Amino acid sequence: MRRTLGPAAALGVLLLLDRWVPAATNDYHFQVLMLIGINIVLAVSLNLVNGFTGQFSIGHAGFMAVGAYASAKFSLELGKPLVASMAALPAPLAQGVALLFALTAGGLLAAVAGWLVGLPSLRLRGDYLAIVTLGFGEIIRVVILNVEAIGAARGLPDIPQWASFFWVFGTVVVVVTLARHIAASTHGRAMFAIRDDEVAAEALGVDTTRYKVVAFVIGAFFAGVAGGLSAHFLSYLNPSSFTFLKSIEVIAMVVLGGMGSVTGSILAATILTLLPEVLRPVKDFRMVVYSLMLVILMITRPQGLLGTHELTWTRLRGWFGRRAPAKGAA
């Protein structure tokens, strides 16, 4: 019963919100909201690699770029004719189907890239792996800068704007559910074991190589999907949006939220997307204040906002219950 009820309810709520949210917000607020959604997907997907498995990847923007460009190119070449051929269907549905194909294509290509980058992790550890992922991110960016077919340095314009609220937050629901299920499964336990002590995990019979590569592939897939979503939301891509700084932004979300904490990633992605927007009134000082706050947060909460814990109703009740004992609380 619960198995079908949950997804159905989520679908219903998302569809309702899809109607209501764009109408209830102005353009600016809507854009910030969508960016929060995309950043949550990015942060949770990187958390699978960095937070769950403890593999230090600093090239997430590279996977995002692969997915973004692949899905955008897919939509421009195949997606548009596909939508035209489905003229009988209502437009949002036809576009949704095309977007789903585009996102899958982008995600799959990013996953292949993730597999390729994950392979050296069989040999490299810690910072050396970090450098390989960093190198990969930079190589991708330079390649994109030089390929004329995807706009090179000019960027890729006129990508159809198909990513609606439903698709962005639908992806958020999917990636969060998946991450929570992985965390609760044997696979998740194996990943946590690798993070905490690789040698001990291996001694206990965990296939460390396999789980590391799996984490890379799943993480890269969703980074690619997030890239595809941002391409189909902003309708313009430029290689300069996928620099090392973008990877760093996502890592900051994972670390600030707490390694391995999915709800922490959601919280941190929201905070770190909102922070620069909230700081707009201080204009030139915006980035200075942002960076200072990052440093101060790290000094005061080095384990991240939630540590390795999850934010659950029981925990919330525990926090607030202590201050004002709820009536009849168990």
Next chain:
Amino acid sequence: MSEFLQQLVNGITWGSVYALIALGYTMVYGILRLINFAHGDIYMLGAFTGLYASRWFGAAQQPSPLKALLVLVTSMAVCAVLGMVIERLAYKPVRRSPRLSALITAIGVSLFLENGCVLLFGASPRFFPQIVEQRNLPLGFGVTLSNQQLIVIVVSLVLMLALRWLVLHTRVGKAMQAVSHNHMAAALMGISVDRIVTFTFMIGSALAAAAGVLVALQSPRIEPYMGILPGLKAFVAAVLGGIGNIPGAVVGGLVMGIAEVLVTGYLSPTYRDAIAFILLIVILLVRPAGIFGRAVAEKV
């Protein structure tokens, strides 16, 4: 042939700059296991301090070797103090935190320095005064070496030898080696670990500042974001040599510089940045701990 030799000379010049920056990365890493992402920004600040110092000393109006030296030393001293302040304020509180938190702190410091400099100096490029008049010295075989390139190579060499002497033959250097082996044991032997860490940051920052001034001599456009890419590449150079290993950083820097210049000259200038990283990945796949790094067996 002469073109190749000329490229090699240019490569060695760039390589010595990368090596100077890489030394700071590798020393800090050796002692704290921290990738100090703000190091590239210290290099940028070195160039800016040099700019103001050369105005202060009037080094551009009447260039003299003494004034140029004064500019270099001032910039190194100012950045050494800055390195100390950064270490005390930002890195010391997170020294016992998980390594990734320390890394994010370093990134925060890096963003702070970049954006702070945009506020202070403006985002548009500034021009470093010509404090050394350019002259070309023909070396034969059709190769020319500008006196500025010569200065870069000689100054880097002197600084590296000085560092080698410091680390191998002085008390403080021996203390640095001890701390990099084992904090706890070093502390038990009566070494003040805090002071050694601060000292390491000061030395590393001074070297990066020197690199900043030396680069500004040759390519005088300086701006607040100029440290990002050289910083990343110098870090790559440090890893290439085997991070934590001082001679490794020098060799890594030189390999990086020469490879980059050769790629730009013979293959494709647009792929210059990518090839540096491809080279890195290939080397790491063959030697996972870098050229000079020793694979350390993990203790259980």
